[in-house]
Amino acid sequence: MEGDEEKFVTPGEVLGKATELKAGKGAYVSADDRTVYASLTGFRSLTPPPEGSDDPRPTVEVKGHKAHGPVPEPGLVVIARVTKVMAKMASADIMCVGPKSVREKFTGIIRQQDVRATEIDKVDMHASFRPGDIVRALVLSLGDARAYYLSTAKNELGVVSAESQAGATMIPISWTEMQCPLTGQVEQRKVAKAGA
Template identity: 55%
Template sequence: MTKMAAPTVCVPGQRICRLEETCEGGCGTYSRNGYIYSSLAGYLQTSQSEDGKITNVNPRFCKCMILSVGRIPLKEPFRGQIRKEDVRATEKDKVEMYKCFRPGDIVVARVLSLGDAHSYLLSTAENELGVVMATSEAGAVLEPISWCKMKCPKTLTEEFRKVAKVQSRYVQYAGT
């Protein structure tokens, strides 16, 4: 018989852990001063999430790691790239890759085709596609303020991104 670990009980205001790239708060938490705190009384639950991340950006394209397809996590990551001409549907010649994506950004993209060297060609040329989560230079999670800008809640500085329009089917409410 194996011994089960006792569940961790949290109360509102209790510090859970340090806010890092590998940790993010979920329902019933908030972040302040570099830490994640509990906003509800209950048992601590942890889980791992798989998303796609930007790994490299240059003036012609950005490289990505594809870690999930829809809500299905992949057993191993696949390489992908978003070319400059596949970022937006209009004004393709005015796209500046560094103003659209940064390393570490989490994006929603559509697969166009299998590209060179076993990497997939991806597109964000729809309103629903683009950056869904990004971290500011100050280390805070950026908040979208328009289709092309996000704002740091710590420093109130604005950073350019190709922001994805939030789709209601992907919004998850507490208690559901």
């Protein structure tokens, strides 16, 4: 196993089977296939189980390399730019974790059921987000190997900045609408409550 110690891995890379390894920092187990994956970029390292442990599996960790910026984790608030809106979900590039900008590319997905807390079945993704919108969202979990599941289901979460078709920064006028200051045109969005 010594040769494995300094193996460089990236998010989504398979580290091993959950039956043989425990996931430590920088790693997670996929419930679908009981496989341990890397959740960040860095070097794979194995720690033998503590003496007297009932669990014989070593713990696998991914230790970040020096240029490593912040990493989205469940429970943290992120700022992301919407890149694509589909019928059931929107995808976004995560730009900041808390106040810190990220140095790597992290993708987030906002599913229809995670847009707002009420009337979930009536959510229209195209009336909630548009490509280019800047959203404040909560990280729910690392979804599949390549994207984080994000939620905007709290009042203070949602679109914080959006550009109108005329190219102006729109002003929020309600929970669900933003207005272009140039044309007066109103567009629908899932708006984040200001001042949060």
